[in-house]
Amino acid sequence: MHPVTQEMFDGVVKENMDEFGMDVDEAIEDTVKQFQAQGADLSKVIIDLMASSVDSQTVTDALKRLSKLVKENQPPQEYVEELKIIKTQCDIGLQYKVIAGREGAYNIIMDILSKDLGDVEVLTECFITLTSLMTKQPDLLNAAGIQLIITTLDQQTDENVIKHLLKWTRECCILHENNRQNIMDAGILDHLKPLMQVASASLLCDCLGVLRSLVLDDDIRVEFGRAHDHARIIASDTLCFITALLEKFKSDETLMNDVILTISSLLVRTEYCKKVDDAGGLPIILSTLSQFSNSDKLSKQCLKVLKALAGNDELKSKIIKSGAAPLIINALNKHKVNQQTAILGLGCISALTLRCPENSEALFKCGAPNTIVSIMELHPDNEQVQKNASWAIRNMVSRSRHQNKQFIELGVEQLLHKALKKCKKSEYDIKAALRDLECSVELKEEWTGKGGMLHTDEKLKKK
Numbered sequence: 001m002h003p004v005t006q007e008m009f010d011g012v013v014k015e016n017m018d019e020f021g022m023d024v025d026e027a028i029e030d031t032v033k034q035f036q037a038q039g040a041d042l043s044k045v046i047i048d049l050m051a052s053s054v055d056s057q058t059v060t061d062a063l064k065r066l067s068k069l070v071k072e073n074q075p076p077q078e079y080v081e082e083l084k085i086i087k088t089q090c091d092i093g094l095q096y097k098v099i100a101g102r103e104g105a106y107n108i109i110m111d112i113l114s115k116d117l118g119d120v121e122v123l124t125e126c127f128i129t130l131t132s133l134m135t136k137q138p139d140l141l142n143a144a145g146i147q148l149i150i151t152t153l154d155q156q157t158d159e160n161v162i163k164h165l166l167k168w169t170r171e172c173c174i175l176h177e178n179n180r181q182n183i184m185d186a187g188i189l190d191h192l193k194p195l196m197q198v199a200s201a202s203l204l205c206d207c208l209g210v211l212r213s214l215v216l217d218d219d220i221r222v223e224f225g226r227a228h229d230h231a232r233i234i235a236s237d238t239l240c241f242i243t244a245l246l247e248k249f250k251s252d253e254t255l256m257n258d259v260i261l262t263i264s265s266l267l268v269r270t271e272y273c274k275k276v277d278d279a280g281g282l283p284i285i286l287s288t289l290s291q292f293s294n295s296d297k298l299s300k301q302c303l304k305v306l307k308a309l310a311g312n313d314e315l316k317s318k319i320i321k322s323g324a325a326p327l328i329i330n331a332l333n334k335h336k337v338n339q340q341t342a343i344l345g346l347g348c349i350s351a352l353t354l355r356c357p358e359n360s361e362a363l364f365k366c367g368a369p370n371t372i373v374s375i376m377e378l379h380p381d382n383e384q385v386q387k388n389a390s391w392a393i394r395n396m397v398s399r400s401r402h403q404n405k406q407f408i409e410l411g412v413e414q415l416l417h418k419a420l421k422k423c424k425k426s427e428y429d430i431k432a433a434l435r436d437l438e439c440s441v442e443l444k445e446e447w448t449g450k451g452g453m454l455h456t457d458e459k460l461k462k463k
Helices: 006-020 024-037 057-071 076-092 094-102 105-113 120-134 143-155 159-173 177-185 188-198 201-213 227-248 253-266 270-278 281-291 296-309 313-321 324-335 339-353 357-365 368-378 383-397 401-409 412-422 424-436 458-462
Strands: none
Touching: 006 024, 006 094, 057 076, 057 094, 057 105, 076 094, 076 105, 076 120, 094 105, 094 120, 105 120, 105 143, 120 159, 143 159, 143 177, 143 188, 159 177, 159 201, 177 188, 177 227, 188 201, 188 227, 201 227, 201 253, 227 253, 227 270, 227 281, 253 281, 253 296, 270 281, 270 296, 270 313, 281 296, 281 313, 281 324, 296 313, 296 324, 296 339, 313 324, 313 339, 313 357, 324 339, 324 357, 324 368, 339 357, 339 368, 339 383, 357 368, 357 383, 357 401, 368 383, 368 401, 368 412, 383 401, 383 412, 383 424, 401 412, 412 424
């Protein structure tokens, strides 16, 4: 599936209008059909850009004025007003970003940044404008931009400039695998590590945001990405340091959220789970889940990282022995209205109880059945909730059948049968839960032999 650029799309629309006398709407419709027939990827195209009533004059005029100022080597302070106008226009919507991009906004700003600028305000405004311009439009980044990122991290000391540089870097990575790979290959990690050693809490959040963006796997245009490799490289170099931040900033809710989220994104191997534990991460994560129990956002991240840590069999038992069971159930009961928290919490229970009856028993005694059932009742139409609930139930009861009675008394059989009708994609998981609850369920045999005997080819036998 090859991607189509806005320029390619608009060119075909214009051709349809010029060659075949179509009006704008007809030309757009025909162009879409053409590209779809070719199996092209239109995800980066604003289909109705040419038909929309976008007033591009403001951003175009600002870019012309800015370009003239740069060519005439006017004082850098003169650039700020025009940069703010361009940024404001880009913030209106993607149509304006596309227009600014086509009018050369990226190259003009890069020309400004290529000068020996000592003006912090201008530098900051350039990175703010680039961030607005390239959010959801990261294709504009080129080799010069990547080199600028590395050079600025090396040479710049003003925290505000660095913060906005990092925000721009993060946006360049989102939805763009090639940018991620090129930025990693340029050695950004070697420049971020020393910065993180001395950064303030606010700047650390931006550093961690860049690290997380480098391990994304969200570019549909690329069949195979390097998210796992990037996570492995970053975890090997920084995971112990990042885990140590938990203790250092344990009262800072915002930074704790970012640290735990980053740790979760790096736990791509079981040995990394052990590394977090060896660095003293588990007690602090559980303490955070208790201390910030009223924070849905932070509770969600704690549940997510506990699920990831449970991928290590040794840690799976240690998590519950460390007193996690009541904290998990309490967090779920407090925040079960939030679907994402419910999904992560049920996934956490499922991971902790997989082939581990001792963990199942501890969660059972803390009221897990009531919590699971109440979440199923609260979100009957959310397939992921019902699927994760089915996993949690199956793993809890599969080696602890005495728990079946309480689940049944809570009405889980009826809930699962209702989910079975609504959630067709999760049929197997829901039926597995019903089976292990020893409920009535019609199981489909996925494959059956025909009962015939194997025959050896007579010609081969003769040979």
